[in-house]
Every structure is written in C-alpha cells, then in structure tokens.
Amino acid sequence: MKKYGNFINGANDIEGQEYEIISPINGKIFAKAVKADGEKTREAIDIAYESREKWEKTSVSQRKKIFIRLSEIFETRMDDYAKLEAENTGRTMRQSFFMDTNIALEHIKYFSTTNEFKFNRKIKHPEFPQSHGIIQNMPLGVVGGISPWNVPLLMAIWKIFPALLAGNTMVLKPSHYTPFTTLELASDLEKAGLPHGVLNVVTGEGSVIGKVLSESEKVRGLSFTGSTETGRTVTRNAAGTIKKIVMELGGKSPNIVLEDADIDRAAKGVLFGIFLHSGQLCESGSRLLIQSSIKEKFLKRLASYVERMKGGNPMDMETDIGAITTFEQYGKIRKMVSKAVDDGANLYYRKNLEGAVPEGGFYIGPTILDRLSPDMEISREEVFGPILSV
16 A cells, blocks of 8 residues: 655655545545644745745746656656546546546646746836836745645646746645645656755645645745635635735536527536536536426436436446545535435436445435525535536
C-alpha cells in the first residue's frame, strides 16, 4: 500500500500523523497520506517565501520550458493519472481518462505556450497623445490554494499554473480525501525542472491548514474552491491580512426547458448536466424548470435515457455511473432526498444499481424528484449528487 507524504521543498516529507484513504469504489483502504499540522504548514509557507525572489527573476520563457517538459512527462503517465483519479474519487475510468487527464494535458500545454499573460503594457493617454503610461504586473509573492475533492487533478492545474507562470510561488492544500494526483503532479513538476520550494503541497484537515494559509501575512493571494460556508470562514480568517482572495463557491444551476424545445436534445443535455460524475460538479444542473405542457413527456424520455446508463465497477471502461467520492457526502445526499420526500416531493425515478456495483462502495443511482416547492431545502441548497429536482 502506497504512502504519500507532504511535498515540501521538492521532496516527499513523510513526517507526521498518517491517515488512511478509502476508495469509494469498494469502501476499502487503498493508500495512506500524512497530515500536515500548523507547524508543517508554516514551514511550507516559509520555504515558498524564501523561494519567491529567485522564481520571480526566472524568465517567463524559462517557466514555460518547465511546463513543456512536464507535458511530455504527463503524456507518458496519463493511464497512471486516470487510474489514480478514478480510484480515489470514484469517477468512472472512462470519464477520468477522456475528460480529466485529456483536459489536464490540454491545459498544461496551454500554459506552456500562451501569450495571453501580459506582464508589461503601454497605454496612451486619451487627452495627451504624446504621453503614455506603463502598466507593470508584478507577482504577488506566495499564493495559497485550497482545492476540493471532486476533480482534484484539474483543480490543481487551474490553481498551480497561472500562479507559477505569473512568477508566484505556491502552497497548495488539496482535499484530504483526494490528494494523490495533486501530489503526483507536484513530483512530476520537480522532475521537469521546477526549482525546489516553488510549489509545496500539504495534506490534511482544512480547519488547520486552511486557517494557517488564510491568516499568514506571508501569503499574499489565496485561491479557494469549496462550499459557501467554508468560503465565509476563509474570508473572515484572511480579513486581517488584506490579501487578494479568489473564490469559486457553491451553486444551484438550473436547466430551463420550454415547450418549443427539441425534447430528445434537451433530455440528453439535462442528463449530461446533472449525472456526469454523479452530480459532483460545481456547475451540475441540479434543477429543472420546465413548462407543464411538456413535463410528463420530457420526464419519461429523460428516465428512458437514464435507464440505459450502465452501472458497474467504475474502473471498467464500459461503466457510466460512478461512486460518491466520500462517505460523508453519500450520507448527506441520502438525508436530503429523504427529507424532500418527507416534505412532499415525489420520487419520480431512481436507477436501481443493486447487484451491479461493487459491494461496500458509496453508490446512489441517478434520481429524479418532482412535485417540489421552491421553499424546500433540496430546491434551494446544493446537493452535490446525482439528484435532479424538477
């Protein structure tokens, strides 16, 4: 069983309390990681702080060369990344390979070649043509990142590469549930030539690591993706430091289908929007607003398409339905659905996965609820699961 440490100053640091990671596919332990405490997090911040000036002086072209080398390494390991991402998150292997790792490679290549980052720009004065101003963009210094458990590889790339390309150093905290592809990526960046200390990855409890990152005066920027409530906590903790904060929080995305819509096309779009990755995406279309004149016809068509989705082991390339990534989220989804039914919602359809999926895993069949009122919890709050509210 592999054990992952924190990635600090270019090395795998295995000092600290280890914890077990359970695969949602079968409920079994498949790897171990090491928790970073407050002291270890501050050590990572200090190392990033000490590395910032040298990295800032590195040319943009040199930074891109490192990213190009990483893309070459990554391309040879795409199967490894896809397997690890699927096993850790419960996402189907097909989605993990064709979406996560392929998109990841595209984005690494984008940051290796893009000219959209303008570090120095000259602007003309609108009233005095003979005068001009210069806008010079400077790195912030140390940037912190806190990413969620649902799509860890892509989230890591979206936080790491813009920060590093702009000349910042970084301390990134992936979810303690799904840290492995982020740690592998950090290791591969080091192999590609990234100087030690530029990127540091610490794993463990968000209440500990997130608090240190938020409150540190040395961390001048913070990128957070997660729940709205945690976002409020991060904002409060960071308020005294006046650091730049970028957040992507919860959502409750609606689909709107009107009576002049192409029923087949709309049904397939709704299916993809809510049941991809078992509804565990920030933009999952968890609400359906539909004209009553086509409701029954549409829901029957949608249910028939969902019924064709194949349940099975997510590691099988033929499987369509993955697992719920964490046991806690699995329990939350079931509780929200039960409450909705108790409050008067109708369980219109649920895909039966009994006997089709690995025993012990965290599975919920794609579900359609209707007869909902706007004041119900499930109509207002993010479920983050394969539940469509009509």
